[in-house]
Amino acid sequence: MExxxxxxxxxxxxxxxxLSGLGHQVQVGTRDVTVTxxxxxxxxxxxxxxxxxxxxxxxxxxxxxTAGTASMAALQAAGEQNLAGKTLLDVxxxxxxxxxxxxxxxxxDTDSLGEQIQRAFPEAHVVKTLNTMNAEVMVNxxxxxxxxxxxxxxxxxxxxxxxxxxxxxxxxxxIIDLGGITTARGVEMMLPMWxxxxxxxxxxxxxxxxxxxxxxx
Amino acid sequence: MExxxxxxxxxxxxxxxxLSGLGHQVQVGTRDVTVTxxxxxxxxxxxxxxxxxxxxxxxxxxxxxTAGTASMAALQAAGEQNLAGKTLLDVxxxxxxxxxxxxxxxxxDTDSLGEQIQRAFPEAHVVKTLNTMNAEVMVNxxxxxxxxxxxxxxxxxxxxxxxxxxxxxxxxxxIIDLGGITTARGVEMMLPMWxxxxxxxxxxxxxxxxxxxxxxx
Numbered sequence: 001m002e003x004x005x006x007x008x009x010x011x012x013x014x015x016x017x018x019l020s021g022l023g024h025q026v027q028v029g030t031r032d033v034t035v036t037x038x039x040x041x042x043x044x045x046x047x048x049x050x051x052x053x054x055x056x057x058x059x060x061x062x063x064x065x066t067a068g069t070a071s072m073a074a075l076q077a078a079g080e081q082n083l084a085g086k087t088l089l090d091v092x093x094x095x096x097x098x099x100x101x102x103x104x105x106x107x108x109d110t111d112s113l114g115e116q117i118q119r120a121f122p123e124a125h126v127v128k129t130l131n132t133m134n135a136e137v138m139v140n141x142x143x144x145x146x147x148x149x150x151x152x153x154x155x156x157x158x159x160x161x162x163x164x165x166x167x168x169x170x171x172x173x174x175i176i177d178l179g180g181i182t183t184a185r186g187v188e189m190m191l192p193m194w195x196x197x198x199x200x201x202x203x204x205x206x207x208x209x210x211x212x213x214x215x216x217x
Numbered sequence: 218m219e220x221x222x223x224x225x226x227x228x229x230x231x232x233x234x235x236l237s238g239l240g241h242q243v244q245v246g247t248r249d250v251t252v253t254x255x256x257x258x259x260x261x262x263x264x265x266x267x268x269x270x271x272x273x274x275x276x277x278x279x280x281x282x283t284a285g286t287a288s289m290a291a292l293q294a295a296g297e298q299n300l301a302g303k304t305l306l307d308v309x310x311x312x313x314x315x316x317x318x319x320x321x322x323x324x325x326d327t328d329s330l331g332e333q334i335q336r337a338f339p340e341a342h343v344v345k346t347l348n349t350m351n352a353e354v355m356v357n358x359x360x361x362x363x364x365x366x367x368x369x370x371x372x373x374x375x376x377x378x379x380x381x382x383x384x385x386x387x388x389x390x391x392i393i394d395l396g397g398i399t400t401a402r403g404v405e406m407m408l409p410m411w412x413x414x415x416x417x418x419x420x421x422x423x424x425x426x427x428x429x430x431x432x433x434x
Contacts, residue, residue: 104326104327105326108325108326108406109321109322109325109326109409110321142432142433143430143432144428144429144430144431144432144433145428145429145430145431145432145433146363146426146428146431146433147433148428176414176417176418177417178413178414178416178417179413179416179417183413185409186409186410186411186412186413186414187410187413189325189406189407189409189410190406190407190410192326192402192403192406193403193404193406193407194403195403196395196396196400196403196404197393197395197403197427199395199396200393200394200395200396201393201427201429203429203430205429205430206427206428206429206430207427207428208425208426208427208428209363209425209426209427209428210414210418210423210424210425210426211361211362211363211365211423211424211425211426212361212362212418212420212422212423213360213361213362213420213422213423214361214362214363215359215360215361215362216359216361216362216363216364
């Protein structure tokens with residue numbers, strides 16, 4: 001599949017390498033290719049860097065892997081017409097680090113970044129997913145001791161099916177469809193807890209599993 | 218141990234019965250004993266119902282199991298002097314159902330109900346715990362297929378140790394100390410996701426496990 005990944009941070013690069021490794025044609029979108037390349041040339045080795053709009057134009061599926069504060073501008077640069085009718089995986093989180101650590105959430109509770117993106121790009125098929133674990137775990141859930149959960153939130157059934165197939169490619173086993181895009185509120189509000197746990201465990205290599213009835217006690 | 222449970226809803230009654238079963242002396246606090254008894258007499262069979270202040274006065278440990286919107290008033294009725302120097306387990310959640318379902322959170326992100334309670338009762342040793350699963354699972358984590366997680370947030374090490382011992386009495390195995398009371402923000406903001414999952418799974422009998430590195434894939 002032709003996939004555009006918007007964002008050149010750790011998440012974007014990790015997803016790009018993993019999806020390339022699975023045989024997809026991956027283009028990585030950035031605001032200014034020359035500036036990005038100059039900043040840290042080694043980080044982008046082997047990746048195809050394009051301007052946001054060029055990356056999105058040729059893609060069948062687009063992944064928003066930019067920082068939450070930069071997502072709306074990146075998607076606008078990608079261009080509404082280049083997102084229309086396509087699955088748009090939204091991996092971002094509405095973290096505001098302007099007050100230091102821990103970050104606060106710049107949208108929450110009665111709205112979410114996933115919903116804001118869906119409202120701004122009504123013809124894109126937004127699926128919120130993969131925002132609740134670190135990049136290494138996103139593409140390699142087998143790193144963890146037992147199977148853990150990843151979530152899908154979105155209004156378009158076909159797009160969620162496409163997301164599910166992609167997640168299965170990474171090895172995800174517990175893929176839970178939460179419902180419509182409004183359920184992005186819940187997964188985005190898990191981030192403060194994720195950060196608490198990272199501090200408590202002293203590691204970012206962890207994830208949640210959802211455990212149902214079955215009586216082990 | 219002499220334990221006061223504030224709140225006569227499902228959570229309060231379930232905790233009261235379980236703690237009595239473990240041999241503790243349990244008093245259940247309510248606003249008006251006569252009114253509560255009259256409302257649903259069978260629900261309180263075998264429980265010792267007292268006014269909030271009478272329940273708290275005789276207790277070594279107090280549990281706030283009231284609805285989040287009612288918690289501050291219940292604790293004020295219990296009396297600052299009856300909470301001072303005691304462990305106060307806060308099981309409540311800041312859910313606001315005034316706009317229907319799903320509820321919103323009346324405090325979040327940069328503050329939490331746990332912190333509000335600690336600020337209002339500075340001499341109580343507040344430990345936020347057990348707010349991230351349903352009542353049945355709280356007191357019987359062995360109901361689930363595999364061990365799952367419960368969290369501790371609080372500023373007083375001795376109170377957290379007392380909470381841990383009580384949780385072990387219920388059979389909890391994965392008890393994670395998140396740090397100070399500010400980490401209550403994270404666990405309280407998990408509630409929207411818990412509600413999403415309950416809808417997706419069609420059951421309230423589930424919980425999170427935290428899974429670390431170990432390579433199962």
